[in-house]
Ligand SMILES: Nc1ncnc2c1ncn2[C@@H]1O[C@H](COP(=O)(O)OP(=O)(O)OP(=O)(O)O)[C@@H](O)[C@H]1O
C-alpha cells in the first residue's frame with residue numbers, strides 16, 4: 001500500500017528531489033568552475049526546460065497542438081524589461097511574476113481558437129500569436145523604450161538590494177525559479193487539475209460528460225502554459241542573452257521548444273529537462289566530434305546541417321516508436337536493469353559500499 | 358425483483374417528449390416520447406440502427422434534436438450540453454468506449470469525481486490543506502468503487518492496455534464515481550462472455566438497489582434485458598413500437614415482428 005508522505009509525493013519522489021537538489025546546489029557549483037558551462041549550457045538549459053514545461057502543459061497534457069512558445073517568451077521578456085524600467089518598486093521577483101501574468105493574458109487570447117479548431121489548424125492559429133507578439137514589439141517603440149539600436153541591454157538583476165550578476169549567481173536565480181515552478185507544475189499535473197487536462201486530451205466528449213468544461217480547461221492550460229513561457233522568456237533574456245531583441249524569439253525557438261517537448265516525452269515533466277538537455281548538448285557534442293575526431297576537416301555549416309538531419313530523423317523515429325519520448329526510454333532502461341539485476345537496488349549498493357570502506 | 362426494494366420506484370425523473378433527430382436526410386429518431394421513473398431499471402432495446410444510441414446522445418446533449426424536449430428532475434432543459442446534464446446528476450457510458458486511454462484506471466475513475474472537486478488550479482499547485490483533504494475524499498470514494506467492481510489488481514494500469522470487458526467495467530466505475538442519480542449505459546455488456554455479463558448485471562442491480570441510482574441501459578441480449586429491467590422501451594426505425602414491463606413487451610406482436618423477427 002502506497003502511503004505518501006504528502007498527498008502527491010511518494011518516498012521515491014522525495015529521494016529524487018533530494019538528489020536533484022544536492023546535485024544542482026552543492027555538486028555542480030563546487031565541481032564546475034568554467035564560466036562557459038554556466039553561461040552557455042546550464043542557464044539556457046534551465047530557461048528552456050521551463051519553457052518546455054509550458055509547452056508540455058498545453059501540448060503533452062491537454063493535447064492541444066500549439067506552436068508559439070517563443071512568442072509568449074518574448075512577451076514575458078519585454079514585459080520584464082518594461083516593468084523593471086517603469087515600475088521599479090515591483091522588484092525582480094515581483095516583475096517576474098507580473099511578466100508571467102502578462103504572457104498568460106496573451107495565452108488566453110490566443111488559446112481561444114482551440115475551442116473551435118484542432119490539430120494542424122490550431123497549430124497555424126497559435127502561430128499567429130508568435131507573429132503578432134513579435135510584430136507588436138517591433139511596431140510600437142514604447143516596448144523598447146524608443147531605443148533605436150535594435151538591441152537593448154537587460155538591466156542588472158537585483159534582489160533585495162543584492163546584485164546577481166556573476167554567472168554562478170544567475171545560475172542560482174534560474175535554478176530557484178525553475179525549481180519552484182517545476183514543483184508547482186508537478187502538483188498540478190498529478191492533481192485534479194492535471195486529470196482534467198489529460199481527460200480533455202484523451203477523450204474530450206467523455207470529459208465533458210463527466211462535468212469537465214472544455215472551455216475552462218483549455219483556456220486554463222493555455223494561460224498556465226504562457227505563464228511558464230513568459231517567466232522562462234524573462235529569465236532567458238536577463239540571465240542568458242543579457243539583452244532584449246525580438247529576433248531572439250523567432251519561430252525557430254518555438255520549434256526548438258516543440259522538439260524538446262516531443263523528444264523529452266509528451267505528458268511528462270521530467271521529460272522537459274531531458275529534452276532540453278539533449279537539444280542543447282547535441283550540437284555541442286557534434287562540434288566537439290567535428291573538432292577532435294575530424295580535426296576541423298568538416299565544415300561548420302555541414303555539421304549544423306547534419307544536426308538538423310539527425311533531429312528530424314529522431315523526431316520521426318520517436319513519434320512512431322516511442323511517442324512518450326526519452327523520459328519513457330529512461331523508465332524502460334531502469335525497468336530492464338531492475339529485472340536483470342533484481343538484487344542490485346540502492347539499499348544493497350549503499351550497504352556494500354559501506355562494508356568496503 | 359419481487360423482493361422489497363429499499364428505493365421504491367417513484368415519479369418520472371427523466372422525460373423525453375416528441376424528439377426528432379435527423380442527420381442530413383437520415384432520420385435517426387422520429388417523434389419519440391417515453392419516460393424513466395426514479396429508481397427504476399429501464400431498458401431501451403431495438404435492432405441495429407434503431408436510434409438507441411442517438412437517443413442517449415440527445416438526452417445527454419451530445420446531439421441536438423431538431424424537435425422535442427428533455428425534462429430532467431421535473432425541469433425542462435432548454436440548452437442541453439453534456440456538462441449541464443452532468444451537473445444536474447446524469448452520467449453515462451458510451452457504446453464504443455470513451456475512456457481516457459493513457460490514464461490509469463484509478464485516474465479515469467477520479468475524473469468521475471470532477472464535480473465533487475471544488476478546489477481550483479492555484480490551490481492544487483500549492484497543495485493547500487483543503488486540496489489534500491478533498492483529494493483524499495475523492496480517492497477514498499474511487500477506491501471504494503474499484504473494490505466494488507473487483508478491479509483492485511488493475512487500478513494502476515493505463516486503461517488503453519486492458520481487454521475490452523475490463524474497459525467496460527472501468528467505464529461503469531467512472532460513471533458511478535459521479536454519484537449521479539441517473540446513469541445511462543450504452544451496451545454495457547457488449548462483447549462479454551456469459552460470466553462477465555452476469556457480473557455486470559450484478560453490479561448494475563446492486564447499485565440500483567443500494568444507492569437507488571436510476572439505470573437506463575441499451576442492451577441486445579434479450580435474456581439479460583428481461584431479467585434485470587423493470588420496464589422496457591422498444592425502438593425501431595427511430596420510433597417507439599412498444600413500451601411496458603418485460604412481459605408486456607415480450608407479448609407485443611409489433612415487437613415480435615419488428616425486433617425479434619429481424620434478430621432471428
Ligand atoms: N453522427 C452521426 N452521423 C450520421 N448518422 C448517424 C450519426 N449517428 C447515428 N447516425 C445514424 O442514425 C441511425 C441510428 O443510429 P444509432 O447509433 O442511434 O443506432 P443504434 O440503435 O444505437 O444501433 P446499434 O444497435 O447498432 O448501436 C443510424 O442510421 C445511423 O447511421
Ligand SMILES: [Mg+2]
Nearest residue numbers: 409410411452
Ligand atoms: Mg448504439
